[in-house]
Amino acid sequence: MYFQLNLQTLPTMGFAHHFYAENYRQFYGIADGSFELVYVWSGDMRISLENETIDVPQGSLFLLFRELPLRFETVDNTPHSHTSIQLRCEFLLSRFKVEIEGPEGSAGLLLPMVFRPCEDAKRIGRKMSDIVAKLQQSRAENEQCCVAAALGILAELDDSCRKGLSAIVPSERLLANNVSRWIEGHLRDDTSLERVAAVVGRSPNYVNAVFKRVNGVPVRQYVNHRKAVLMAELMAYKNVDFRTACENVGIADAAYGYRLFKKQLGTTPRQYVCSVYAQDERE
16 A cells, blocks of 8 residues: 655654553544554554555564554564654545556655665665654754654655656556456355466466565465455454355364454454454444
8 A cells, every 4th residue: 555645744753752551552533634654663563544454574564654544563462672763743645556557657645555674765764863862962953864763764655656656567566456356256166376366367476476576465365365354354243153254265174264254354253253343343
């Protein structure tokens, strides 16, 4: 997932801190005129947004817009630490997936929701730590240069995002889009890589490489995630029992379905349904 961010006013610094927790979960969905840059130092994380779940492994950098109805949580209750820098300003935000045409020429900042672990991400994480340290020394003296440094990070991410998107040729986007559409309509059927490749008339290795380049995950991981999401929807909103939900996505072994569900969504089927009911009651 990608963001198009248009800043309407010059940002000011909100908070900037290092955060530690043994088990962390947070819900958002309130527009407060701010967004955050977050670097994950330790503990794999997961972001859930509507019907999509995005893995945020240790060493990732991600953008957190509080106005989006997302859930941010640790995976398997692992100890977690991150550095977060909040900028406050007026801005316009839109989001899109890579298969949407034309983002490379768009105005404003083009930013990935998650910047995966790499040397550049680690370098940005160190820059963020420097910002936190400067603000702790003297916010009054260093705030303006810290805001400039944060904007510089956004500019780096924008440049990387544009280069990455332009490297994906339209034919690859079309192939990946055709694959994901076929998978969505055949989750009960054989969705192995070999079967998918046969449907689109390409070799399994080629299909998997293109799909991962466009969507960030290989075919098998995408299939497993979509199966887990559909199972969750059937149980939470259609009142379907777990075994029937498994059968609806082509899983005959409920024990395997349980393991797949927990690995993909980071919670057990019962816990997921209970959390949905509890959230509905709060609303």
